[in-house]
Amino acid sequence: MKEILRIWCKRKWLLLGLLLMGGFPGLAQIDSAWSRTATDTSRNKMVQDAIYNRPFIQLGKTTTAVGGYLEGNTNYFVTDGISEGYSMELRRFNIFLYSTIARRIKFLSELEFEHGTKEIGLETAQLDFEINPAFNLRMGILVVPIGAFNQNHDSPKWEFIERPLVTTNLIPSTLSEVGFGIHGKVYAPQKVFTYDVYLVNGLQDGLILNAEGRTSLPAGKDPSMFDQDNNGRPMLSTKLAFRHRKLGEVGISYYGGIYNTYKIDGIPVTSKKRLALYALDFNTTLGRAVVNGEFAHARLQLPPALGPAFGNRQAGGYLEVVYTVLQKTLLDYPKTALNANLRIEMVDYNIGQFSETGTRRRDDIRAIVPGISIRPSANTVIRANYRYHWTRDLLGNPPARTGGFQVGFASYF
């Protein structure tokens, strides 16, 4: 019996190890500190803390601090032998404003300028009331806790120029919503546990019949989400996360509810349609390597006659490894870190079969992204990556192949 228990215990850890290392590509942060030291799984900081885990500069003797980051890059891509040439872009310029209004009341906002002034958005404007570390109230425009990247999306924290596809094309990062709810953190020896529960207005009708021509959660974002709900039925966003100080962090999250406008002036015009989005994320440190992953699965109720281009199930994920090759003083920058990085990722936009032929629907994208990054300081990253992706259409015809190089930078200020 003792032998059986011993084997079981061994297998249990083996299973847990597999789960953490690859069985569940989840999302994860690359905390800048980790890429410098690669030993900080002992910290209490978790994905939930990411929005406050940023450098701020205090304004004089006031209780207000400011911060922000800047991100830019170059692109050169070729698709099936055709290239639009070389281009440069300034993707983001974000400004944070943080204030401790009272001892246990905090305010945080983030204003984002994308591609210069092409898109300007208020990404965060939230108030936190701490009752107890295990019980806090949050309200305002908040970053919903679906997956990990959405909460921990600051570019200077990441070693790759592009965000993971699953976090942009499936989970519509950055997904900010008007809402309220509770969150908290519970400590135990070697372990930390966090939870988040919020009610938000939710994604809207653009999930379907949009300019993407497919079911698209990003297309469900609408400026009116900050104004009023389209159906009077808030969506629920919730997350549970667990961190073992030696093993790393795992989070599971849910976001969903009724997304469509099902009545106009009180008169029902269609049936209620529900969205359910689940995500699993993890991050861990293995020696000098930081491993991150995120997996998401979306299921939607759709109008019956929408056609096969609009799938009712989508899934995707990524797995990446950031390996600190060396860390030393370089050009008088102390503790400069050089990282070798690799990401694999995919998103299937349409899981299912054609009713007419019984064959599988496709419409997916897969990518592999090797790269390097240099961190002359913890808050600044210079990065370069090669990117190759395969894009298949709905019918599964030979994929369009895209390959190219990107070089960029991102820095907090």
Add this chain to the structure above:
Amino acid sequence: MDKTRLLAMALSLGLFLAVVACESLFPDNIEPEKLLGEPILALAPEQQQSHAKGDTEFGRVFGVVDGLGPIFVSTSCESCHIGDGKGHPTTSLTRFNRQDGLDFDPMISVGASQLQHRAITGYTPETLPIDIKGSTRLTPPAVGGLGYLAAVPDADILAMADPHDLNGDGISGVPNYFPAPDFFEPEKFHLPDAAGRYIGRFGKKAGAIDLLQQVANAYLLDMGITSEFLRTDLYNEQLGNHTGDNIPDPEVPGSVVRNVVLYMRTLKVPPRRNARQPEVLAGEQLFIQLGCAKCHVPTLKTGLSDIAALSNQTFHPYTDLLLHDMGPELDDNYTEGSARTSEWRTAPLWGLGLAAEAQGRQVFYLHDGRARTLEEAIQFHGGEAAGSRIKFTALPSPNQKELVAFLQSL
């Protein structure tokens, strides 16, 4: 530097090299003989630019905010004509008809004879009316080379017609005449009949006279997008009214439709492959000997065109653009214009061997995709084509393979 770091660097480098060694660093061009959506090479620069504009519009996906629907079949041109190739059964549309004697009722008063089986939120998709005579499903055709077909003079089409089979070969090609829409702009080569009708040449039943009519109809009937040519959203029989969305009509200007027309006119013809292989050459001879070429006429010639690259061009579409009786095997009890329900316009065979490149590495032949192999498609040929089918069936297997190899080379 310790061994672990060296090993990690070597691994990283190895991974990188493995990635780039699998395929070239920058993906190569698709083999030209497999490309359908390319422009004619001889276009002038400004025509290339308009072609590119049309290409963009062809790929544009319409959402609710763009005026999609309210009832529709698809959300973009490209979602049916994927890769400009032959469509898939899942992108097929349904047409139905009423008939009064031999006269076709286009059912304009009830939203025309095409089913819009999809709808935006708050609207009811159409269902087939109960008092129809028949219906058919039509897979989208490939769109390459249509500019050449559009430039064939009516006189040449009529020269191939033999409605009363005066030559006694059992083949009687018939032109399908239609009243032209208000916006039709006849070319010099368009010849109206005594009733002022024009020969249709596009669509499975030759139901559209020219590409402008075809494209404007597709915007409205397939996507519910009104244009300067067809300004009113569709009638929905289930609703009992014309539908209406929140987008002012016309939802696209005439220039958009015209750019798409120019795009389609200036797509190159589907490229041939392996044309000089002995097996293919033998199959080509069989194609003629079996009488297939009497309807699938190999060579046509364009007349004068406002696009110089299309003027006086000899090309090989394997069609005569005429209606032929295909017998009960392909009679869906559906018709358009003056065609009988068993009559279909001769399908161009060019691009046949590239069907799998656009149909998801499978093939679905004939007007509704019912045939899964070329042999099966031939077996569905009845009526005027029955003689050729019987001859094909009687061929020894190696000869059948030669004929199929020829068809695959088109």
